[in-house]
Amino acid sequence: MKILLVEDDKMHADFLHEIVENALPECNEILLARDGREGEELARAHKITAIVMDLRMKEQNGIEAARLIWARCPETRILFWSNYSDEAYLRGIANIVPGEATYGYVLKTATEERLRLALRAVLIEAQIVVDREVHQIQNRQMRSRSALTEFEYTILLDIALGLPDKAIATRRKLSLRTVQNRLLSLYDKLDVGALDQNEMGIVLNKRARAVSNAIARKIINREGLSSAEKELQAWLSRRSAKNALPPNP
Amino acid sequence: MKILLVEDDKMHADFLHEIVENALPECNEILLARDGREGEELARAHKITAIVMDLRMKEQNGIEAARLIWARCPETRILFWSNYSDEAYLRGIANIVPGEATYGYVLKTATEERLRLALRAVLIEAQIVVDREVHQIQNRQMRSRSALTEFEYTILLDIALGLPDKAIATRRKLSLRTVQNRLLSLYDKLDVGALDQNEMGIVLNKRARAVSNAIARKIINREGLSSAEKELQAWLSRRSAKNALPPNP
DNA sequence: AAGGGTGTTGCGGGAACCCGCAAAGCGGGT
DNA sequence: ACCCGCTTTGCGGGTTCCCGCAACACCCTT
Numbered sequence: 422m423k424i425l426l427v428e429d430d431k432m433h434a435d436f437l438h439e440i441v442e443n444a445l446p447e448c449n450e451i452l453l454a455r456d457g458r459e460g461e462e463l464a465r466a467h468k469i470t471a472i473v474m475d476l477r478m479k480e481q482n483g484i485e486a487a488r489l490i491w492a493r494c495p496e497t498r499i500l501f502w503s504n505y506s507d508e509a510y511l512r513g514i515a516n517i518v519p520g521e522a523t524y525g526y527v528l529k530t531a532t533e534e535r536l537r538l539a540l541r542a543v544l545i546e547a548q549i550v551v552d553r554e555v556h557q558i559q560n561r562q563m564r565s566r567s568a569l570t571e572f573e574y575t576i577l578l579d580i581a582l583g584l585p586d587k588a589i590a591t592r593r594k595l596s597l598r599t600v601q602n603r604l605l606s607l608y609d610k611l612d613v614g615a616l617d618q619n620e621m622g623i624v625l626n627k628r629a630r631a632v633s634n635a636i637a638r639k640i641i642n643r644e645g646l647s648s649a650e651k652e653l654q655a656w657l658s659r660r661s662a663k664n665a666l667p668p669n670p
Numbered sequence: 671m672k673i674l675l676v677e678d679d680k681m682h683a684d685f686l687h688e689i690v691e692n693a694l695p696e697c698n699e700i701l702l703a704r705d706g707r708e709g710e711e712l713a714r715a716h717k718i719t720a721i722v723m724d725l726r727m728k729e730q731n732g733i734e735a736a737r738l739i740w741a742r743c744p745e746t747r748i749l750f751w752s753n754y755s756d757e758a759y760l761r762g763i764a765n766i767v768p769g770e771a772t773y774g775y776v777l778k779t780a781t782e783e784r785l786r787l788a789l790r791a792v793l794i795e796a797q798i799v800v801d802r803e804v805h806q807i808q809n810r811q812m813r814s815r816s817a818l819t820e821f822e823y824t825i826l827l828d829i830a831l832g833l834p835d836k837a838i839a840t841r842r843k844l845s846l847r848t849v850q851n852r853l854l855s856l857y858d859k860l861d862v863g864a865l866d867q868n869e870m871g872i873v874l875n876k877r878a879r880a881v882s883n884a885i886a887r888k889i890i891n892r893e894g895l896s897s898a899e900k901e902l903q904a905w906l907s908r909r910s911a912k913n914a915l916p917p918n919p
Numbered sequence: 920a921a922g923g924g925t926g927t928t929g930c931g932g933g934a935a936c937c938c939g940c941a942a943a944g945c946g947g948g949t
Numbered sequence: 950a951c952c953c954g955c956t957t958t959g960c961g962g963g964t965t966c967c968c969g970c971a972a973c974a975c976c977c978t979t
Contacts, residue, residue, distance in 0.1 A: 432682060433681060582874070582882055583874035584875065585873065598958050601938075604937085605937085605938075623834075623909075626829070627832070628877070630831070632882075633831055633881075646885060835967095847928050848926080848927050851926080851927075853966095875936095920979105926975085927975100929971085932968095933968100934965105934966080936966085938963095946955085946956105
């Protein structure tokens with residue numbers, strides 16, 4: 422059995438290597454990749470189906486790498502091992518897990534014992550394991566009043582990228598007014614209430630406020646923004662390709 | 671001689687502890703803090719003047735902690751030890767270094783030898799040491815066309831927080847039109863050229879675009895936004911306090 | 920002293936944003 | 950069948966944003 426570790430911090434990689442060696446005696450080969458791109462290539466080249474993956478890496482982040490890997494090989498088992506329990510990462514992972522895939526999420530602050538258990542459970546037994554702390558955050562954010570629906574979340578990314586209402590409407594196939602209604606509820610959930618915080622004068626720009634609040638609350642992050650940006654660019658070029666034809670006979 | 675380590679990742683903290691022990695035999699007491707707040711308290715309580723500080727930490731980030739420490743005791747020597755060489759962090763540090771202060775900046779990816787040298791140079795010899803890699807990035811960003819002036823940088827934070835033009839004008843004591851001109855040059859530098867990227871139709875919201883581009887390029891980050899937000903709230907309350915009096919006799 | 924560059928300010932207008940009001944569509948319960 | 954609640958959509962208008970045009974001040978060069 423071969424295992425791939427994807428981790429760009431040398432110290433954590435060494436530590437992980439040692440733990441894996443001890444916890445998984447059935448593993449006879451441990452590969453190491455230092456960023457998402459390399460990880461994805463190694464996984465493909467060596468047909469690896471058991472991976473431990475860091476999320477935040479220089480070249481390509483773990484979510485993007487996992488998406489690509491699962492796209493080719495959905496039965497790959499991936500244990501995410503990360504410092505972060507931001508909503509942005511959780512949502513990012515939730516969006517790419519193929520449904521029948523096996524994965525786990527363990528925080529780097531967890532004890533060695535918990536990490537060992539998760540390694541065996543996910544990579545050997547094909548269980549789903551999510552760190553209790555992460556799961557709590559997931560739940561809390563899901564039920565609190567400020568939980569964003571998928572719709573609100575995508576619209577949030579759209580405005581963060583700078584799409585005007587009309588463009589969002591055409592992109593999401595909604596009417597202009599509906600988009601604005603969604604924005605209304607988004608503003609509500611993100612506490613962008615105009616006059617609430619600053620008792621006197623000065624009404625703030627709701628769009629910008631929503632985005633900065635979302636960033637402050639870790640609902641969105643740089644990685645999520647970047648991948649949303651890529652999708653946007655793809656959509657734009659598809660769109661301009663279509664629009665380039667009609668005017669001609 | 672006492673040294674304070676501020677680092678929230680246990681593994682890195684252990685490693686750092688060992689290196690410091692070896693590299694600085696004149697040090698007879700090593701304290702450890704797990705976040706910025708604790709670090710600041712320890713530094714004050716023990717009157718420590720030699721600190722190694724991580725930047726990204728849970729409770730309070732290193733920049734804020736350093737600012738508070740230097741505000742009370744400008745001769746404190748601080749070696750920043752971090753994974754990141756984002757412009758946002760560099761600018762953050764540049765903004766709080768008291769000018770006569772001693773500091774250093776070493777990346778966690780540097781060799782142990784470089785770290786040892788920096789430790790001695792900064793904490794013992796009171797030199798200024800900046801990792802070459804960091805320095806290069808600093809330089810590149812300073813001279814590239816897209817280098818932001820201080821003015822542009824503050825206005826960028828202002829719009830990210832959602833301040834409307836008029837509010838920025840009063841806050842920064844400028845006319846409305848001047849603020850808009852600054853925005854123009856900001857848009858230019860951040861390549862928010864409206865029709866350039868998307869050949870057909872769809873003009874994007876420049877404000878939002880500027881912010882998301884700046885985030886993508888790591889010119890601003892969550893920490894910077896949060897501290898800007900605090901300043902904004904302070905300004906707002908100062909302002910409403912003033913405005914609360916005049917109308918009365 | 921004249922000219923060119925840069926930064927600041929005013930004015931005006933087209934587009935986008937924010938939102939209250941109101942009319943439909945669509946489910947689910949009695 | 951009826952009503953109630955929720956979402957979607959249109960309309961209108963007050964506000965903000967974006968920016969071209971133009972005037973003025975300041976500094977630096979020649």
